[in-house]
Amino acid sequence: MVLLFIRHLDIAIKKHEIMSVIGWIKRTTLIAIAISLEVAVMLWLMFYFFTETLILTLTPTFMRTQKSLRGKVVVLTGGAGGVGQELALRLARANAKVVLWDINEEAMVKVKDNLEKEGHQVYCYTVDVTDRKNVYKNADLVKQEVGVVDILINNAGIVCGNTFLDIPDYMIEKTFQVNILSNYWTVKAFLPDMLRKGKGHIVTVSSLTGMLGTYKCTDYSATKHATIGFHESLHTELKTHGHRGISMTIVCPYFINTGMFAGCKPNMPMLTPREVSKRIITAIKQNEVYVTMPTWARFVLPLKQ
Numbered sequence: 001m002v003l004l005f006i007r008h009l010d011i012a013i014k015k016h017e018i019m020s021v022i023g024w025i026k027r028t029t030l031i032a033i034a035i036s037l038e039v040a041v042m043l044w045l046m047f048y049f050f051t052e053t054l055i056l057t058l059t060p061t062f063m064r065t066q067k068s069l070r071g072k073v074v075v076l077t078g079g080a081g082g083v084g085q086e087l088a089l090r091l092a093r094a095n096a097k098v099v100l101w102d103i104n105e106e107a108m109v110k111v112k113d114n115l116e117k118e119g120h121q122v123y124c125y126t127v128d129v130t131d132r133k134n135v136y137k138n139a140d141l142v143k144q145e146v147g148v149v150d151i152l153i154n155n156a157g158i159v160c161g162n163t164f165l166d167i168p169d170y171m172i173e174k175t176f177q178v179n180i181l182s183n184y185w186t187v188k189a190f191l192p193d194m195l196r197k198g199k200g201h202i203v204t205v206s207s208l209t210g211m212l213g214t215y216k217c218t219d220y221s222a223t224k225h226a227t228i229g230f231h232e233s234l235h236t237e238l239k240t241h242g243h244r245g246i247s248m249t250i251v252c253p254y255f256i257n258t259g260m261f262a263g264c265k266p267n268m269p270m271l272t273p274r275e276v277s278k279r280i281i282t283a284i285k286q287n288e289v290y291v292t293m294p295t296w297a298r299f300v301l302p303l304k305q
């Protein structure tokens, strides 16, 4: 009797084992199919986006669709600086409604006078972009006085230019506040309207030092790396949530002879604010996501890995 019971038990266990082996095979097969499908979709998307990038990169500018800037309300931070002035001029010439934000009121008035001499109307606001409340208050003023903002260009920036131990603590904090934290406040101030309208454009002026750590730039370079992380993450969020009408552009230029890096002797000649601003305008008109100056840097810099 006992032997019979043990035998039945043995058969039941074996049967159970066979069932669980079949279950395991089924589960593993389903997981393998799911993974294969995901890999196939990923490969297809990689192929699609790579081909799209290649075609767009090789297509001459005059053959690409250009967005009109006429009547667009553009907020430009750091609008009184080297790159800012040139950008303001080009935006005004493209008939955009230019709104300058800068902490340097005197320099901003000069830019305004120059543009008005050419017959353009410019709106100026003295804003410290590191001051969150000041940013929100002035954003509301712009909406009331000029209109809902179509394009935001985060261009304000500072650099200290010292080796790590020689950078005063307050300068490290300030560099982070101006170069990256301010972007959170400005984007928070203007993105909700863009989402409501279903269109808009956020432009970030970063730097090649945001792709490659640079001598005497432990603070500056880190903030510019952060702008790239900010840009990529926000871009992914917007795409994931289906906000395809909102474009994002990040611009990473090499040294520009605006005086920001005065005294620095780079290996290649510095870029001019004129060529940088011209490139930024083209990037905005073509809804480009990544811009490096010079262009080849974008293909060479990944080699650092």
Ligand SMILES: NC(=O)c1ccc[n+]([C@@H]2O[C@H](COP(=O)([O-])OP(=O)(O)OC[C@H]3O[C@@H](n4cnc5c(N)ncnc54)[C@H](O)[C@@H]3O)[C@@H](O)[C@H]2O)c1
Residues within 6 Å of the ligand: 077, 078, 079, 080, 081, 082, 083, 084, 101, 102, 103, 104, 107, 127, 128, 129, 130, 154, 155, 156, 157, 158, 178, 205, 206, 207, 208, 252, 253, 254, 255, 256, 257, 258, 259, 260, 261
């Ligand atoms: N000059 C370069 O070599 C170089 C290279 C790559 C990227 N960049 C980036 O290009 C952008 C423009 O640089 P630039 O060369 O025209 O510099 P710039 O110093 O000529 O202009 C910067 C402007 O930002 C303004 N600003 C600074 N702090 C501010 C604040 N708290 N609130 C509001 N405005 C403030 C300044 O008053 C100034 O008008 C910056 O983001 C910079 O990091 C510059």
